[in-house]
Amino acid sequence: MADKKLYSPNTIKDIMARHGFKFSKKLGQNFLIDGNIISSICENSEISELDGVIEIGPGIGVLTYELCKRAKKVVAIELDKSLVPVIEENMEEFDNFKLIQGDVLNVDLEKLIEDEFSGMNVKVVANLPYYITTPIIMKLLEERLKIDKIVVMVQKEVADRLSSGPGSKDYGAITVAVRYYSDAHTIVKVPNTVFMPRPNVDSAVIALDIYKEPRINVADEKLMFKIVKAAFGQRRKTVLNAVGSLDIGISKEELREVLEGEGIDPVRRGETFSIEEFARLSDRIGEKLSLKSQ
Structure with missing residues (x-):
């Protein structure tokens, strides 16, 4: 035909x-x-x-x-x-x-x-x-x-x-x-x-x-994507202010410590972050929250 x-x-x-x-x-x-x-x-x-x-x-x-x-x-x-x-x-x-x-x-x-x-x-x-x-x-x-x-x-x-x-x-x-x-x-x-x-x-x-498996290893996917959405929710905000406003149990000062501990400038905006940096930030915040709950 x-x-x-x-x-x-x-x-x-x-x-x-x-x-x-x-x-x-x-x-x-x-x-x-x-x-x-x-x-x-x-x-x-x-x-x-x-x-x-x-x-x-x-x-x-x-x-x-x-x-x-x-x-x-x-x-x-x-x-x-x-x-x-x-x-x-x-x-x-x-x-x-x-x-x-x-x-x-x-x-x-x-x-x-x-x-x-x-x-x-x-x-x-x-x-x-x-x-x-x-x-x-x-x-x-x-x-x-x-x-x-x-x-x-x-x-x-x-x-x-x-x-x-x-x-x-x-x-x-x-x-x-x-x-x-x-x-x-x-x-x-x-x-x-x-x-x-x-x-x-x-x-x-x-x-x-x-990918057969996600391209990066992250301990808590849900937490990472919460952070990602917050970082891009208000693009003009710094990551410190954007993520710091999340109700996840971490204060802005504690977040600043995490960022500086990872060598990340707190005044950077989310749009400059690679997926690897979002994963690192998520894992360190997760560790901080875990320690606080003990």
């Missing part, structure tokens, strides 16, 4: 007319109409016939079609009920495709992987809805799922945040969190002209190569 060019604007318009479908701005529906971008996403995902793929927000199947040609199995999760008959029709030639209708944030992904991808390497590949990008990425990382790689289209400014470094204006709490679990890098920048309908922002495809 000849390949369907589901990314063709005329094809998309025809499908929409036949099914009476209308784009939902609320659900952030913007379909790719550039075959080269779709190929780039798939190639950089390094999908083989041994891989299982989870796709989030498949839409009418523009990216899904190419994924099904390459992977051993593709499971797509779509929130919009009205798209179920559309994507099922467009994927009818593939016996390695399964559609789950629902909200990915409510799906038990650990069980899905166990049930659907036994013996396979698992990757997540998607053109993510921009209004919910960060919660989806953090769910995928924080649940420590058995996935090797995440390749997703996101808003360009989100990609800049995820792949930035200390001292950059784009560096923030989400950057530290993502870097804790993965190696993040931007693959390609994507103009808004390759979508239907055209969004107001440009996009980028970003790859997250998942």
